Amino acid sequence: MNRPRVPVAVLGATGAVGQTFVRLLRRHPFFELREVAASQRSAGRPYREAVHWLEGELPDAIGDLEVRPCTPEAVRSRVVFSALDASVAGEVEASFARAGATVLSNARAYRMDDDVPLVIPEVNASHLALVRRQRRVRSWEGAIVTNANCATTVLALSLAPLHEAAGVRTAFVATLQAASGAGYPGVPSLDLLGNVVPYIAGEEEKIEVEASKILGRLEDFAVAPAAIRMSVHANRVPVEHGHTVCVTVELNRAVEPEEASELWRRWRGHPLCHGLPSAPDPPLALCDDPDRPQPRRDVWAGHGMRVLVGRVRPDPVAHLRFAALGHNTVRGAAGGSVLNAEVMGRMGLLPDVKEGAW
Numbered sequence: 001m002n003r004p005r006v007p008v009a010v011l012g013a014t015g016a017v018g019q020t021f022v023r024l025l026r027r028h029p030f031f032e033l034r035e036v037a038a039s040q041r042s043a044g045r046p047y048r049e050a051v052h053w054l055e056g057e058l059p060d061a062i063g064d065l066e067v068r069p070c071t072p073e074a075v076r077s078r079v080v081f082s083a084l085d086a087s088v089a090g091e092v093e094a095s096f097a098r099a100g101a102t103v104l105s106n107a108r109a110y111r112m113d114d115d116v117p118l119v120i121p122e123v124n125a126s127h128l129a130l131v132r133r134q135r136r137v138r139s140w141e142g143a144i145v146t147n148a149n150c151a152t153t154v155l156a157l158s159l160a161p162l163h164e165a166a167g168v169r170t171a172f173v174a175t176l177q178a179a180s181g182a183g184y185p186g187v188p189s190l191d192l193l194g195n196v197v198p199y200i201a202g203e204e205e206k207i208e209v210e211a212s213k214i215l216g217r218l219e220d221f222a223v224a225p226a227a228i229r230m231s232v233h234a235n236r237v238p239v240e241h242g243h244t245v246c247v248t249v250e251l252n253r254a255v256e257p258e259e260a261s262e263l264w265r266r267w268r269g270h271p272l273c274h275g276l277p278s279a280p281d282p283p284l285a286l287c288d289d290p291d292r293p294q295p296r297r298d299v300w301a302g303h304g305m306r307v308l309v310g311r312v313r314p315d316p317v318a319h320l321r322f323a324a325l326g327h328n329t330v331r332g333a334a335g336g337s338v339l340n341a342e343v344m345g346r347m348g349l350l351p352d353v354k355e356g357a358w
């Protein structure tokens, strides 16, 4: 059946995440990419000239679009994907929500606000109901819905089945984060080639609080964060795409590697995601080989939307150890946002989309 597609825009369309949006949206069955917007440096130019296109072919029809400035007067779509630089996202995204647009944001500005959903839909689609509180409290016709920091996404997805079954009490986490996670041009090559940088500004704090909000429970239109004690080391490594997290967990009861593996194997995530175009089936997969997952070999699993778990073993201090890998600009950013929008459409939370139509 041919249904009319919802017109959408991408803000920050020239950056690393913005380009990923363009690739994911160009043939989307529910959304039609009508507008691209970026800074004043790019506005007014054809997209193909303004963008430093990073991967594969730039679709002709998108290359011809004129880049708009990031204002609600210049961008008319009522569904807006934001890949804006964090320094400007706060103000710009609010101006769109005030003007009636539903903004699906990748920036950190609103993630921890009480009335803003921070969503990985397989884990906490129910938190999207916060949009109704947000509209009431802020008197916005539109809304802001966020997805998590890219490393948080990999961590929270891998913890979800364990948390649902046995309650995670403590998590020690070391991340190995790809270069593309810093955007384009990102970290200078001479700082990163043949090197590991044991510092990513603000990252450890973000992962600690965001994972607890995502794994928390929605009670009376507020999220009670999961009571997980978390200790994170964030590292930048010379990998192109794919964030790895090495995790040691203590649970509320002992869980053997065999039981944990079965939990990961069986987990299908929230039913609202099932069958949607961007939802990987299954959302998690278990690697049997002892030396996997690896970014070079595994990062495109499920078109970059599946998180892989491996190296599951007992831990002599806590209960379990494992490694997990996910694509940072797809699962951890643009693809996550697009899936949020698909679920919102299914729930009747997008303009002009009837509940259940998708």
Ligand code: NAP
Residues within 6 Å of the ligand: 011, 012, 013, 014, 015, 016, 017, 018, 037, 038, 039, 040, 041, 042, 043, 070, 082, 083, 084, 085, 086, 088, 089, 106, 107, 108, 148, 149, 150, 180, 181, 182, 183, 184, 185, 328, 329, 332, 333
């Ligand atoms: P990026 O490559 O640096 O791209 C930034 C984008 O923001 C560009 O399109 C840029 O446009 C635009 N921009 C900058 N200043 C602006 C202004 N004053 N007004 C309007 N637009 C402006 O960054 P990125 O890696 O794609 O990240 C985008 C957002 O996603 C950030 O908030 C980041 O924290 C978040 N995020 C990134 C990842 C990842 O893996 N990279 C994962 C999760 C979340 P011009 O080209 O015109 O300058």
